[in-house]
Amino acid sequence: xxVADRLQSLGIELPTPVAPVANYVPFVISGSIISISGQxxxxxxxxxFQGKVGAEVSIDDALKAARLCALNLIAQxxxxxxxxxxxxxxxxxxGGFVNCTDGFGDQPKIINAASDLMVDVFGEKGRHSRSAxxxxxxxxxxxxxxxxxxxxxx
Numbered sequence: 001x002x003v004a005d006r007l008q009s010l011g012i013e014l015p016t017p018v019a020p021v022a023n024y025v026p027f028v029i030s031g032s033i034i035s036i037s038g039q040x041x042x043x044x045x046x047x048x049f050q051g052k053v054g055a056e057v058s059i060d061d062a063l064k065a066a067r068l069c070a071l072n073l074i075a076q077x078x079x080x081x082x083x084x085x086x087x088x089x090x091x092x093x094x095g096g097f098v099n100c101t102d103g104f105g106d107q108p109k110i111i112n113a114a115s116d117l118m119v120d121v122f123g124e125k126g127r128h129s130r131s132a133x134x135x136x137x138x139x140x141x142x143x144x145x146x147x148x149x150x151x152x153x154x
Contacts, residue, residue: 003085006121017075018042021139027080032089032154034080038097038147039072040140041065050141053110054101057143062098063113069146070094070114074121077150091118091128092149099138099145107132114146 007014018039020026027036041049041064049065051057057065073094074085081087096111098104111132118126128148138145 001123003088003121006123007085010120012071012121014075014078015042015044015071017079018072027076029080029152032151033092034077034148034150034152036073036076036080036148036150038095038145039069039076040138040142040145041068042072043068047140047142049143051143052099052101052141053106053143054104059106059110062110062143065142065144066096066110066113066146067117069144070117073114073146073148074117077148080150081152087152088122088150089125089153090151091122091126092151093129094118094131095147096130096132097138097145098132098134099136099141099143100134102136104134107134110144111146 024037027034049061053062078085098107098110
């Protein structure tokens with residue numbers, strides 16, 4: 001099954017890629033690698049989630065935020081490949097950051113929502129290495145931010 005078919009079977013319509021909020025670009029292509037800047041839980045109506053996991057944000061909402069970050073990563077992949085996600089040959093790495101309270105230890109569980117989506121959409125090509133880090137703050141007070149390294153066919 002190709003990526004477009006997987007997206008359709010999952011009921012996913014990719015969002016419009018989010019424009020940068022500061023002095024950086026959404027992605028850089030170097031050879032066959034795309035480095036995608038950190039994506040936040042931006043939805044069609046703006047930020048969908050704000051706050052700290054373990055305080056204002058529940059684990060369930062943090063999982064939804066991580067999945068939304070992953071959707072935004074895939075949207076950036078689509079932009080970088082001129083809409084041809086079949087060019088994605090491997091999701092190499094996800095870097096996950098969770099804005100959380102002191103003592104919160106479920107960062108891997110939160111970032112799994114993004115990892116699961118990559119595998120659901122790209123199959124074996126979506127399996128990746130990963131980091132899942134807790135932090136005391138993220139830009140715009142979002143609960144999750146995720147960046148990615150992706151290999152494409154040139």
